[in-house]
Amino acid sequence: ISLVRPEASDLERAAEAALRPRRLDEFVGQHVVRDQLSLVLDAAVGRGKAPDHVLLSGPPGLGKTTLAMIIAAELGASLRVTSGPAIQHAGDLAAVLSSLEENEVLFLDEIHRLARPAEELLYVAMEDFRVDVIVGKGAGASAIPLSLPPFTVVGATTRAGLLPAPLRDRFGFTAHLDFYSADELEQVLTRSAGLLGVPLEATAAAEIASRSRGTPRIANRLLRRVRDWAQVRGDGRLSLSAAQAALEVYEVDALGLDRLDRAVLTALCTRFGGGPVGLTTLAVAVGEEPETVETVAEPFLVREGLVGRTPRGRIAMPAAWEHLGLTPPSPTGT
Numbered sequence: 001i002s003l004v005r006p007e008a009s010d011l012e013r014a015a016e017a018a019l020r021p022r023r024l025d026e027f028v029g030q031h032v033v034r035d036q037l038s039l040v041l042d043a044a045v046g047r048g049k050a051p052d053h054v055l056l057s058g059p060p061g062l063g064k065t066t067l068a069m070i071i072a073a074e075l076g077a078s079l080r081v082t083s084g085p086a087i088q089h090a091g092d093l094a095a096v097l098s099s100l101e102e103n104e105v106l107f108l109d110e111i112h113r114l115a116r117p118a119e120e121l122l123y124v125a126m127e128d129f130r131v132d133v134i135v136g137k138g139a140g141a142s143a144i145p146l147s148l149p150p151f152t153v154v155g156a157t158t159r160a161g162l163l164p165a166p167l168r169d170r171f172g173f174t175a176h177l178d179f180y181s182a183d184e185l186e187q188v189l190t191r192s193a194g195l196l197g198v199p200l201e202a203t204a205a206a207e208i209a210s211r212s213r214g215t216p217r218i219a220n221r222l223l224r225r226v227r228d229w230a231q232v233r234g235d236g237r238l239s240l241s242a243a244q245a246a247l248e249v250y251e252v253d254a255l256g257l258d259r260l261d262r263a264v265l266t267a268l269c270t271r272f273g274g275g276p277v278g279l280t281t282l283a284v285a286v287g288e289e290p291e292t293v294e295t296v297a298e299p300f301l302v303r304e305g306l307v308g309r310t311p312r313g314r315i316a317m318p319a320a321w322e323h324l325g326l327t328p329p330s331p332t333g334t
């Protein structure tokens with residue numbers, strides 16, 4: 001299992017709970033979002049009313065769940081958590097909605113995966129604070145409107161572009177989370193180390209941050225592995241050399257690439273002369289499914305400017321050769 005994929009297992013989510021910032025002023029980075037959100041929340045608190053619905057978009061591991069919890073905390077409201085895939089039928093959503101209390105916050109993770117009938121029910125609930133409860137079956141069925149107390153939906157999605165416009169339009173405030181700078185990740189790590197009670201040296205924090213792909217979840221995960229190494233094979237201190245040794249064990253390199261990422265780059269450079277090469281051919285060369293190469297390895301390689309996509313296939317960018325310590329073939333072929 002790779003340490004640098006941004007998704008979390010349920011087990012990891014439990015470990016993460018201890019490291020979540022509880023209030024907006026503990027949330028590292030994302031200054032624009034924080035500033036805008038604090039206005040929205042302070043205004044709502046001042047009026048004693050539920051704020052507009054909030055949509056959070058951005059890649060996994062950047063703090064959407066954390067922000068949803070912070071929103072509830074800042075409002076002094078309780079939080080209900082569910083997700084698009086957890087809601088199988090519109091009736092499941094109707095049950096959740098009709099049990100909401102006044103000013104509660106409903107966190108809907110992966111909102112782009114809601115089934116269409118549930119989505120339509122949600123529009124109405126968000127706009128008119130009403131659900132239509134269907135009574136009876138077939139031709140005799142009728143809808144009884146049930147009015148809901150005011151509440152706030154916080155939706156989260158990794159794919160804002162997949163949300164149908166009518167759903168997107170129901171959110172009064174939309175925030176997009178971006179990848180974190182190395183500096184911000186160092187702050188996340190320093191904070192986490194403090195909470196875990198481990199002595200993290202500044203040079204080690206910088207080293208872990210630079211391998212964390214701009215993602216707090218990955219930073220915290222690498223920190224836990226470095227802590228293990230320091231405890232078992234080191235002297236307990238999370239020093240630069242401990243960080244480097246631990247991350248070598250886990251095959252996370254200086255750029256945060258793992259074994260699959262490096263296999264793709266190496267194949268691209270050494271077997272296909274830097275490309276262009278088709279995705280399927282490349283995948284066969286590394287012994288993976290094309291889909292795995294495309295969805296697991298490629299996004300970060302492209303984002304880092306290591307791999308390019310062209311109409312004729314994948315190509316190695318100059319940074320890829322440099323990262324592998326290889327010399328690209330000269331353009332004239334000599």
Ligand code: ADP
Pocket residue numbers: 016017019020021026027028029030059060061062063064065066067188216217220
């Ligand atoms: P998402 O819901 O976007 O997948 P999470 O909110 O679950 O991400 O965050 C993943 C982990 O990273 C959590 O442990 C969280 O505490 C930490 N984290 C995320 N963003 C920040 C931040 N801005 N400051 C501090 N820790 C953060």
